[in-house]
Amino acid sequence: MSGWLVRCGLVGGALCAALAAAAEPRQSGVEFMSPATQALQRDDAANPAFLWVKGGAQRFEAACARCHSVADMRGVATRYPAWDGALGKPVTLSARINLCQERHVDAAPLAAESEALLELESFVAHQSRGLPIAAPSDPKLARALQLGAKLYVQRMGQLDFSCAQCHDAHAGRRLAGSTIPQAHPTGYPIYRLEWQSVGSLQRRLRQCQSGVRAEPYSYASDELTALELYLNQRAAGMIIETPAVRP
Amino acid sequence: MARAILTVPAKARVGEVVEVRALIQHPMETGYRSDAAGQRLPSDLVRRVECRFDGELVLAGELHAAIAANPYLAFALRVPHNGTLSVTWQGDRGFTHTESARIDVT
Amino acid sequence: MMRRRQLVLAPAAALLCRPAHATPATLQAAIEAFTGGAPLREGRIRLDVSTLVENGNTVPVSLSLDGAGGSGTSDAVRRMALFTERNPRPDVAVFEFGPLAGAPRVATRMRLATSQTLVAVAQMVDGSFWQHRVQVIVTLAACVEGG
Numbered sequence: 001m002s003g004w005l006v007r008c009g010l011v012g013g014a015l016c017a018a019l020a021a022a023a024e025p026r027q028s029g030v031e032f033m034s035p036a037t038q039a040l041q042r043d044d045a046a047n048p049a050f051l052w053v054k055g056g057a058q059r060f061e062a063a064c065a066r067c068h069s070v071a072d073m074r075g076v077a078t079r080y081p082a083w084d085g086a087l088g089k090p091v092t093l094s095a096r097i098n099l100c101q102e103r104h105v106d107a108a109p110l111a112a113e114s115e116a117l118l119e120l121e122s123f124v125a126h127q128s129r130g131l132p133i134a135a136p137s138d139p140k141l142a143r144a145l146q147l148g149a150k151l152y153v154q155r156m157g158q159l160d161f162s163c164a165q166c167h168d169a170h171a172g173r174r175l176a177g178s179t180i181p182q183a184h185p186t187g188y189p190i191y192r193l194e195w196q197s198v199g200s201l202q203r204r205l206r207q208c209q210s211g212v213r214a215e216p217y218s219y220a221s222d223e224l225t226a227l228e229l230y231l232n233q234r235a236a237g238m239i240i241e242t243p244a245v246r247p
Numbered sequence: 248m249a250r251a252i253l254t255v256p257a258k259a260r261v262g263e264v265v266e267v268r269a270l271i272q273h274p275m276e277t278g279y280r281s282d283a284a285g286q287r288l289p290s291d292l293v294r295r296v297e298c299r300f301d302g303e304l305v306l307a308g309e310l311h312a313a314i315a316a317n318p319y320l321a322f323a324l325r326v327p328h329n330g331t332l333s334v335t336w337q338g339d340r341g342f343t344h345t346e347s348a349r350i351d352v353t
Numbered sequence: 354m355m356r357r358r359q360l361v362l363a364p365a366a367a368l369l370c371r372p373a374h375a376t377p378a379t380l381q382a383a384i385e386a387f388t389g390g391a392p393l394r395e396g397r398i399r400l401d402v403s404t405l406v407e408n409g410n411t412v413p414v415s416l417s418l419d420g421a422g423g424s425g426t427s428d429a430v431r432r433m434a435l436f437t438e439r440n441p442r443p444d445v446a447v448f449e450f451g452p453l454a455g456a457p458r459v460a461t462r463m464r465l466a467t468s469q470t471l472v473a474v475a476q477m478v479d480g481s482f483w484q485h486r487v488q489v490i491v492t493l494a495a496c497v498e499g500g
Contacts, residue, residue, distance in 0.1 A: 034407045045254035045268040048317040048411075055250045055272075177492035178407065193408040196274065196316035247408040264455035277464075279441060304451025306459060313437060313445040315411045315462040323455030 026238060029181035029246055032172070037193070041245040049122060049191035049243030052115075052198045056123025059116060063105050070127065077128035077240060081229045083140045090144045092228055094121045094200060095220055112219035118198050122189045125242040133186070135236035136229055144222075148230025151223060157214030163227075178247060184235035185228065187244020194247065201228055249273065249344040253334055259326040261352045267298065267305070269320045269334045271344060277312040293318055293338035300350075301330035326350055374466065375443040380436055383443035387434045387474055388482045397483040398433065398475035409465040409491040416448070416473050417458035419485075430457040432476040439469035465491050 030038060041047055060070070080093040091099065097120050098109035110117035136145060153164045166175070167183035174180070188201040195203075202224045206216035217223040250272040259265050271293065278290025292312055298305040298320075306322050324332065329352050335345040375383075384393070401415040416433045435445040448459045465471075468490045475483045 034403065034405070036403045036413050037407065040411070040413070045252065046270065046319055046321070048270060048272075048319070050252055051250040051270060051272040051317060054252060193410045196410055277441075299451075300453050303453050304449075305453040305455075306451060307449045308459075308461075309447040311444040311446060312442060313440050313463050315464050319460075319462045321415075321460040323458065325453055325455035327453065 026184060026235065027182055028184055028186040028238060028241065030187070030241060030244065032179040032181045033245075033247060037245055037247055041187075041241070047191065047243060047245060049189070049198050049245065052119045052122040052189070052191075053126050053243055055115070055119035056121070056126075059120050060123050063107070064100070064120075067104060073124050073127040075128055075131060077125035077242065078131050078134045079136075081136075081141075081144075081225055081232070083138050089222065090141055090225055090229055092202070092220070092225055093124065094202075095225070097121060097124070113199060113203055118189055118200065121200065122198060122243050125189065125240070128240045129242055131240055132237045133232050133235050133240060136233050141229060144226045144229050145233060147223070148226035148228070148233075151227050152230055152234075157209065157212035159212040161212045163208070183231065184238055185231050186235060186238050187241035187246070189242065190244045190246045192246050198243065201231075249336075249342075251334075251336070251344055251346040253332070253346040253348045255324070255332055255348045255350060257349070258351050258353050261328060262325065264323050264325050265350070267320075267322055267324050267332065267334075269296070269298070269346070270317060271336050271346075272317055273336070273338065273342070275310075275312065275314055275316045275318060279312075291339050291342075293336050293342065295337045296320060296334065297337075298322070298324075298332065298334045300324060300327070300332050303327075305332075326352060328352055374439050374441050375437060377438065380438050380443045380472065383436050384434075384472060384474060384484075387432075387436075387447065388476070391480070391482050393474065393482045393484050395484060397477070398430075398473050398485050400435070400471060400473035400485045400487050402471060402487055402489055404487065404489055406465060406489055406491045409467070411462050412465050412489075413460065413462050414471070415458065415460040416475075417456075418475065429477055429479075430475050431478050433457075433459060434474045434476075435463070436472045436474070437463075437465070437469060438472070440464065440466045445471075465489060467491055 030041060044050055077093055080096060081090040084091045084099065094117055097117065101107045101109050153162050155162045163183060166180050171180050171182040185201050189198050191198050202219055205224055205227060209216040252270045254268040256265050273293050274291060275293065276288055276291040280288045282288055290312065293310055296308045296310060305324050308320065310318060331347050331349050333345055333347040335343065337343045397419055399417050399419040402412060406412050414435065416435065418430055430450055432447060432449050434447040436443045437445055445463050446461060450457065471487050471489060473485045477483065
């Protein structure tokens with residue numbers, strides 16, 4: 001299936017696009033990867049991201065298990081970013097973990113992209129593997145969704161590209177040797193081969209911004225949270241794969 | 248604390264050949280990268296990995312900088328009897344870690 | 354041209370970026386260090402690697418004895434070694450098979466700085482050496498890492 005679609009992308013055939021759209025037109029980034037990388041993701045014993053999931057399990061046991069069972073965590077990642085009443089705005093899963101740290105564990109928040117935060121996020125999100133991303137339905141999220149939708153089509157950077165230009169208009173076609181995926185956040189946190197490490201969706205978004213020579217939004221900023229929220233709405237119904245491997 | 252995962256069946260028949268997969272978290276820093284300030288990051292590698300079953304050698308490996316980060320190894324073990332499979336990684340700066348798993352024969 | 358190529362190579366070769374790299378001569382020297390100068394024949398060992406690699410940072414490779422079917426005894430092989438032609442250094446790994454090895458095979462993941470030849474060499478128990486060479490093409494990640 002993935003090879004088929006890549007060849008269609010190269011040919012740029014309208015017929016292929018029409019055929020694809022007749023079925024589910026959305027595809028996870030896993031479909032755009034080489035067979036070797038797909039195999040890496042599918043094998044839990046070989047997928048390096050499981051080192052982080054394992055670390056997260058230990059941290060969860062030490063800090064979170066006083067309030068939460070592991071079973072409680074199933075489904076949580078499908079509905080984040082979510083509204084936080086006290087802050088009065090949406091928060092991502094990693095922000096939520098940090099709010100728990102401050103409010104309930106009486107510990108300092110964990111630094112963005114720190115091993116501790118990535119491990120916990122990997123472990124929690126992994127509990128939702130196989131479940132579909134939930135469409136954000138809370139009416140309080142509407143404004144953030146609008147912001148996210150706006151940012152997604154906004155041109156930025158010296159190269160003056162928007163997310164939509166690559167990931168909607170040119171998904172499936174090639175950019176400097178790689179196939180452009182559709183940008184669905186189905187497997188985060190991911191083990192990115194380029195990073196040789198696990199990283200968050202926000203790290204990936206910031207890297208895309210650097211890629212078009214734009215100043216990246218800060219970690220945990222309202223902009224990145226809004227983008228995450230919008231991407232989840234766009235990917236609603238797609239299955240979570242965490243922990244995914246991506247090139 | 249190094250994270251490592253050893254995947255091996257918990258049970259096997261005597262003489263059965265089983266698959267062993269070993270994964271350890273380690274950057275395998277090559278010594279060729281520089282940080283944002285342009286300073287060369289010193290090399291930091293896992294140099295040796297040894298897998299033994301109740302002390303007897305299954306496989307040993309000498310690793311170099313060309314081994315990818317978070318080194319992965321997959322190989323076959325012929326299970327002689329009940330026992331413990333141990334994989335030990337050793338590397339620069341005194342790095343050492345052992346991960347073990349028990350295999351019972353049926 | 355070389356400088357621009359280095360820049361474009363940055364993502365896949367980020368871990369291996371430096372001006373020099375192994376040459377056919379250093380590759381040959383590394384292989385000879387392993388064989389002790391003994392004659393090297395083609396065959397018996399098999400190197401499995403994707404010939405088109407999308408990202409050189411993590412490339413699965415597998416070494417086995419050809420025709421062994423991945424099972425059977427490993428009495429015949431003592432060690433297996435892997436070398437590269439164009440990484441900064443030619444050595445990748447050397448594996449030694451012990452008495453409890455269940456099959457003459459091992460798989461790992463390596464880094465490839467650029468398109469090149471990989472060489473797998475087996476040292477058999479009878480003292481003979483065998484090789485298998487594979488040409489690999491490495492394509493590159495799209496965006497240069499910014500953050």
